[in-house]
Amino acid sequence: MLSYESSLQALADPTRRTIFELVRSRPRSVAELAANVTVSRPAVSQHLGVLERARLVRHRKRGTRHVYHPDPAGLAPLREYVESLWDDVLTAFAAAGDEDGGNGDARDEE
Amino acid sequence: MLSYESSLQALADPTRRTIFELVRSRPRSVAELAANVTVSRPAVSQHLGVLERARLVRHRKRGTRHVYHPDPAGLAPLREYVESLWDDVLTAFAAAGDEDGGNGDARDEE
DNA sequence: ATGATTCGTAAGACAGCACTAACGGTTAGC
DNA sequence: GCTAACCGTTAGTGCTGTCTTACGAATCAT
Numbered sequence: 100m101l102s103y104e105s106s107l108q109a110l111a112d113p114t115r116r117t118i119f120e121l122v123r124s125r126p127r128s129v130a131e132l133a134a135n136v137t138v139s140r141p142a143v144s145q146h147l148g149v150l151e152r153a154r155l156v157r158h159r160k161r162g163t164r165h166v167y168h169p170d171p172a173g174l175a176p177l178r179e180y181v182e183s184l185w186d187d188v189l190t191a192f193a194a195a196g197d198e199d200g201g202n203g204d205a206r207d208e209e
Numbered sequence: 210m211l212s213y214e215s216s217l218q219a220l221a222d223p224t225r226r227t228i229f230e231l232v233r234s235r236p237r238s239v240a241e242l243a244a245n246v247t248v249s250r251p252a253v254s255q256h257l258g259v260l261e262r263a264r265l266v267r268h269r270k271r272g273t274r275h276v277y278h279p280d281p282a283g284l285a286p287l288r289e290y291v292e293s294l295w296d297d298v299l300t301a302f303a304a305a306g307d308e309d310g311g312n313g314d315a316r317d318e319e
Numbered sequence: 320a321t322g323a324t325t326c327g328t329a330a331g332a333c334a335g336c337a338c339t340a341a342c343g344g345t346t347a348g349c
Numbered sequence: 350g351c352t353a354a355c356c357g358t359t360a361g362t363g364c365t366g367t368c369t370t371a372c373g374a375a376t377c378a379t
Binding site: 184189 | 221285
């Protein structure tokens with residue numbers, strides 16, 4: 100699996116995105132994260148596993164607590180991918196025009 | 210639903226991402242898209258519906274054919290979101306340091 | 320050493336999503 | 350007007366992912 104795929108799929112889930120937003124603003128423990136979302140603590144732990152596999156977060160053991168903090172390693176490929184899409188789509192869009200529903204002249208071009 | 214959420218969720222699916230890649234490279238009809246993926250034509254039509262609701266593609270009726278082309282409207286919010294994540298994560302990462310497994314000094318800070 | 324706290328993991332139930340098959344609508348061509 | 354081609358939609362099915370409960374491991378405090 101390409102690197103930006105896992106990041107894309109990880110951030111697609113709303114709960115997981117909320118957790119990542121919390122970790123992004125400030126490093127937090129699992130219990131602190133679970134207190135700020137509607138799901139249980141094991142669910143948060145599973146989401147953190149997905150985020151960590153996607154290289155979006157890392158964790159550091161602080162005694163019995165696992166403190167999670169963001170990691171740019173997984174976000175960088177996603178950022179590059181979106182940027183490449185952005186450039187190509189702008190070019191393709193400018194070449195095609197911006198009208199959509201109108202079916203004025205029907206020329207066959209294939 | 211915020212705009213970048215739908216784009217994120219739409220691009221998370223591999224088949225949908227393949228379809229979007231094809232549309233990005235060149236405007237294509239539904240049958241042409243279906244010929245380049247492993248799923249059936251109705252499945253492609255459904256995926257195009259999701260992509261269109263996310264403002265990632267548009268379509269133009271060319272006789273009986275529906276030609277789909279990319280749309281920057283849905284991609285722009287996603288790009289801005291990823292960029293904002295990138296900036297904040299870089300800052301947070303620099304402030305936290307880059308070590309992970311090491312549990313050297315355990316101070317209680319809460 | 321013992322008890323308490325924090326966390327990860329396994330197992331099972333449940334919901335959501337993607338897919339196929341069948342149908343109906345619209346347009347081009349004869 | 351009639352046939353064929355292209356497409357969207359709906360109903361039904363299978364599967365992947367998420368959630369909760371229960372359990373075990375690791376660490377700090379007493």
